Structures are given as C-alpha cells and as structure tokens.
Amino acid sequence: MTKKRGYHHGNLRQALVDAALSLIEEKGPTGFSLSEAAKTAGVTPAAVYRHFEGREDLIAEIARQGYEVFADLLDYAYETGQPSALASFEAVGRAYLAFARKYPGHYVAMFESGISVQRTPDLYQVATRALGVMEQAAVNLSEHIPAENRPPPQMVSAHIWAMSHGVVELFARGSPGTKSPFPPEDLLETGIGIYLRGLGLIPQDK
Incomplete structure (x- = not known):
C-alpha cells in the first residue's frame, strides 16, 4: 500500500x-x-476546497509567501549595503538573483503565473513592500539632485526591477542557448552602475 x-x-x-x-x-x-x-x-x-477556491487561489498564496521572503531579503540587502549608494543597489541585485535561485517555485508563482498582485489585499500589501525597498533607495539616491531634474523614484525602481528580472530570466536560470561569458551578478552590477551614473544618481568613474 x-x-x-x-x-x-x-x-x-x-x-x-x-x-x-x-x-x-x-x-x-x-x-x-x-x-x-x-x-x-x-x-x-x-x-x-476547504482552504482554496481553486488553483489560482493556491498559487496566489504561494506568491504571497514568496513576496514575504523576497521583501525581507531586499530590505536586509539594502540595509547591509550602506553607506555606499551603489553598493546598496548592487546588494539588492544580488539578493534578487539569490532569491530566484533559492526559491524557484515562489519566483515562478510571483512573476510567471499571471496572478495579479492585486488578487488579494495581503498579496498586494507585501508585493508593494518589496517594490518599496527600491523606491526608497531611489529617493535616497536622488536627494542631492534639484527637484526639477530629479527622476521619479517609481521609474528608477521599475527600471532596476526590470533589469534584475531580465538577467534572471536570460542568464541565471540555466535557459538553453543563453549562456553568458560573465557571471549574472557581474552583468547586473555593471548594468546598475551604468544606469545610475547615466541618471546622475552616483558620480561618474574617474
């Protein structure tokens, strides 16, 4: 049996x-x-059905739990990367890659299942907290820039998020035919540095 x-x-x-x-x-x-x-x-x-209305409800709970871990990791990475602004963003990027590798099921439920982060209030709240880490980082980085020239923090965080997601999808998950001659962490860190320097958020290299 x-x-x-x-x-x-x-x-x-x-x-x-x-x-x-x-x-x-x-x-x-x-x-x-x-x-x-x-x-x-x-x-x-x-x-x-005593706990979930259907498969999407179950996946949404997986996504919620994943975002809880994700938000904690990003917050911890950003705090430990200070006082250097670039080091903080690079730490957040490494945390993103580490999360995708260590929690592949959660990552897929969060970003590849088609489940909206607005499906439940709890899911939306914790997803917003994760994005808020990068938004706050962008706010802190841009304080020295005159308000009229300051990029919206939501735009900066969205670009960094998209860059991180792209590196994960193309180079950090072993997708066939997408091998890179550089480690994913190096690709993301250099990309973040170029992007932030281009916006004037961190000094140019000497």
Whole structure:
C-alpha cells in the first residue's frame, strides 16, 4: 500500500502550498491540477476546497509567501549595503538573483503565473513592500539632485526591477542557448552602475 505524505493537524493549508510548490518547480504554474496537489499532499481533492477556491487561489498564496521572503531579503540587502549608494543597489541585485535561485517555485508563482498582485489585499500589501525597498533607495539616491531634474523614484525602481528580472530570466536560470561569458551578478552590477551614473544618481568613474 502506498503511504500518503502525512501532515500535522491544522497544517493542511501549508501542506497544500508545499505540494503545489514542488509541482510548479516541476511542471510550471499551469502544468498541474488541484487533484495533483492534493495527491502530493496526501489528502483527497475535496480537502483542497476547504482552504482554496481553486488553483489560482493556491498559487496566489504561494506568491504571497514568496513576496514575504523576497521583501525581507531586499530590505536586509539594502540595509547591509550602506553607506555606499551603489553598493546598496548592487546588494539588492544580488539578493534578487539569490532569491530566484533559492526559491524557484515562489519566483515562478510571483512573476510567471499571471496572478495579479492585486488578487488579494495581503498579496498586494507585501508585493508593494518589496517594490518599496527600491523606491526608497531611489529617493535616497536622488536627494542631492534639484527637484526639477530629479527622476521619479517609481521609474528608477521599475527600471532596476526590470533589469534584475531580465538577467534572471536570460542568464541565471540555466535557459538553453543563453549562456553568458560573465557571471549574472557581474552583468547586473555593471548594468546598475551604468544606469545610475547615466541618471546622475552616483558620480561618474574617474
């Protein structure tokens, strides 16, 4: 007889999240069913609906948990990178790459599942906190620039986020045919430096 994966009483919701995470890593966010998640967790399909309305609801919870870790990592990276503005942004970039590598299931649920960050108030709140780390960094960097010439912090953070995401997708996840002669961390750090210098947010190299 096949032994079902057990779970402690009261932890079925998290057991389903963990089961779905493993399936997302294996098959992607749309490659599994709720029945498969239930089977992997060792429960009946009917048990899933006591905690989640459907697969998207389950993926949204995975994304929320991922953003919690993501926001904490970015915040810690930025704080430990100070007092150098460039070092802080580079630390945030390294944290982004590290998160994508260490939490691939969460990363996919957050950025590749099609789940809106506005799906639930809790998901939106923690996703906003993660983006807020980079927005605050942009605010701090641009304080020395006259207000009329100051770039919007939302634009700066969005550009850095897009750059980080692009490096992850192209070079940090082992995608076929996208091998780079440089480490992903080096690509991102130099890109961030060029971008910030171009905006006048950090001094030009001597």
